[in-house]
Amino acid sequence: xxxxxxxxxxxxxxxxxxxxxxxxxxxxxxxxxxxxxxxxxxxxxxxxxxxxxxxxxxxxxxxxxxxxxxxxxxxxxxxxxxxxxxxxxxxxxxxxxxxxxxxxxxxxxxxxxxxxxxxxxxxxxxxxxxxxxxxxxxxxxxxxxxxxxxxxxxxxxxxxxxxxxxxxxxxxxxxxxxxxxxxxxxxxxxxxxxxxxxxxxxxxx
Numbered sequence: 001x002x003x004x005x006x007x008x009x010x011x012x013x014x015x016x017x018x019x020x021x022x023x024x025x026x027x028x029x030x031x032x033x034x035x036x037x038x039x040x041x042x043x044x045x046x047x048x049x050x051x052x053x054x055x056x057x058x059x060x061x062x063x064x065x066x067x068x069x070x071x072x073x074x075x076x077x078x079x080x081x082x083x084x085x086x087x088x089x090x091x092x093x094x095x096x097x098x099x100x101x102x103x104x105x106x107x108x109x110x111x112x113x114x115x116x117x118x119x120x121x122x123x124x125x126x127x128x129x130x131x132x133x134x135x136x137x138x139x140x141x142x143x144x145x146x147x148x149x150x151x152x153x154x155x156x157x158x159x160x161x162x163x164x165x166x167x168x169x170x171x172x173x174x175x176x177x178x179x180x181x182x183x184x185x186x187x188x189x190x191x192x193x194x195x196x197x198x199x200x201x202x203x204x205x
Contacts, residue, residue, distance in 0.1 A: 001026050021195075114176040145184050
């Protein structure tokens, strides 16, 4: 399997975490986002949205990070990351949907303004947009913090792809000053002990 990716992309890291934890070997192809490779005809033929990650598996091309995580987990039957129990899967889907709709956009606003614009040479952060992101992060970060109180992971004692979906954005958000609650910090510390987490850590600026 081949994954089109970028080391700073939190969405790509979801897939990389899942594969690394399950021992799935991926051929990783870095997409040069800085120079617009994601907008070339060759890449758009793989993902018309012009975003990473994209997974290729023997002629099957899959985009959208959460779908990729589920597909990868399905390659290893019986693993705990994506259990067969209907309620557990619904809970995972709930957290994946929530991250895409609420927490992720809040964090991404701040990351883009404070980190990505600097990398791409697009000028200073827009303070108004940063403030909007920080306010939304405060709201939805509190939801995450409350959910993790008394739990090792999002679904309880078992690590799942829900954790690998939500954590990358939160972790990178800390680099730009978004500090989550103490239960979230403890959860990130637990994830930080995983070999897969260490192997997929984005480079420091």
